[in-house]
Structures are given as C-alpha cells and as structure tokens.
Amino acid sequence: MVCELQNIVKTYPSPDGAERLIILDGVSLALDKGESVAIVGPSGSGKSTLLHIAAGLDLPDSGEVFIDGRDISKMGEKEIAALRNRKIGVVFQRHCLLPQCTLLENVLVPTLPYQNKNEKAVSRQRAAGILDRLGLSDRLNHFPSQLSGGECQRGALARALVNRPSLLCADEPTGSLDMGTAEEMGRLLRDINREEGTALLLVTHSEKLAAQMDRTLELRNGKLNDESI
Numbered sequence: 001m002v003c004e005l006q007n008i009v010k011t012y013p014s015p016d017g018a019e020r021l022i023i024l025d026g027v028s029l030a031l032d033k034g035e036s037v038a039i040v041g042p043s044g045s046g047k048s049t050l051l052h053i054a055a056g057l058d059l060p061d062s063g064e065v066f067i068d069g070r071d072i073s074k075m076g077e078k079e080i081a082a083l084r085n086r087k088i089g090v091v092f093q094r095h096c097l098l099p100q101c102t103l104l105e106n107v108l109v110p111t112l113p114y115q116n117k118n119e120k121a122v123s124r125q126r127a128a129g130i131l132d133r134l135g136l137s138d139r140l141n142h143f144p145s146q147l148s149g150g151e152c153q154r155g156a157l158a159r160a161l162v163n164r165p166s167l168l169c170a171d172e173p174t175g176s177l178d179m180g181t182a183e184e185m186g187r188l189l190r191d192i193n194r195e196e197g198t199a200l201l202l203v204t205h206s207e208k209l210a211a212q213m214d215r216t217l218e219l220r221n222g223k224l225n226d227e228s229i
C-alpha cells in the first residue's frame, strides 16, 4: 500500500477550550499504487484534516499512518519531512508558488535537497519534462504574476510531481479555477495518475471530477463512507 490510515482519530479544542471536537472518529483508508480516490463531504467535515494526515503534514491523536509501508508515528520530524519530500506530492486550492522565482525554479524547489552536479541536470530535465507534459513548456521563465490561475495551478502540480512521488494529495485543486480550466486540471490529474502510476487522493466538491476517480468516499460526522452505499 502507498498510503494506509488505520482507525484515525483527530480532535481539535473548541474555540473556548472547554471541550474537544471530534473531527475524525476512527477513519480507515488504504490506497494502492496507481489507485485514485475522491473524498467528498460537507464543508467543515474534516476533508482537509484527513488529507493533511494522509500526507504526513499533521499527526492524528490516535491511529496509524503508513506511507509506503512505513509507520510515520515511529519517525522523527526530520525523517517524516524527508519521506514527505520524496514520496508525497501535495497540491492545495491555492497554488502557493514563490512569487520571486520563475516557474521552472518553483518546480525545482523540492529537488534542492538532492543537488549534486549529476542530479541537478536530471532534476532540470525532469522538471522541464513535466512542465511540457502539463502544457507549460513556453512558460518556464515566467514569474507566477505573469501566469494565469490555471497555469499557476498546473505549475503547482508539476512541483508536486517533480520528485516522482508515490502519492499525490490534492485538496480542492480546481476550487479556485473557472469551469473550463477546472476541467482541464481534473483531466490532467487523472491522466498523470494513470501515466505515472501515482496514487491520487483528491478532495473535491466537483461531482464530475469525483466520478472520474476509481472510488468516491464521503466524509460525514467523522466517518468515511463508501458513496455508493
């Protein structure tokens, strides 16, 4: 399994601190290599929380998280960060590209920890290749302010994919795009998932996009349910 969550519980303190609100109430989920899963559910149901935990960006109160078979609760912060950088790509609703860097430089950021001379050339080739695949080959030297919203979001996808992760987590990646651009982005996510065998965990409000995934699961009242039931 690329990503396995077992009986995840996550709580947050209520605003007055008087009690703890249960956001995830024993959630289990397993994603195999190349599989795609859509998470849907009402706003505030905990979709982002779940995605952050699956991506190793946040830790549960209890339950186990395995990434590529390794239990991250047994790792230190540095080890988790290194695993995340190598194995997990993340795309958010907002692209979060660095404004002072060109598109190509932005995509190369996750490769920086591995820069010896040889790897530098390989990384550049990979970055240019993935940008080309996403239709951005003539935008390499543009700064984010010189790109459209859809181009920035595709750039963020390229950055997430540059280290060939085994898992791609995407949190409403089409949420801030217009309909046509959103559809294009959705299609690219699904195509990349198939072409590269990257497991895809996708939070979306779009029924159309969710329907393109292998499975759709609904998060409601802290539980994850198969939508088809």
Ligand SMILES: Nc1ncnc2c1ncn2[C@@H]1O[C@H](COP(=O)(O)OP(=O)(O)O)[C@@H](O)[C@H]1O
Residues within 6 Å of the ligand: 012, 013, 023, 041, 042, 043, 044, 045, 046, 047, 048, 049, 050
């Ligand atoms: N850091 C936090 N502290 C307290 N409550 C939080 C925090 N992050 C999220 N929450 C609460 O957890 C619930 C789930 O949030 P979230 O995972 O962002 O939901 P979704 O992505 O489904 O809209 C919400 O009620 C939100 O207010």
Ligand SMILES: [Mg+2]
Residues within 6 Å of the ligand: 047, 048, 049, 171
């Ligand atoms: Mg959210």
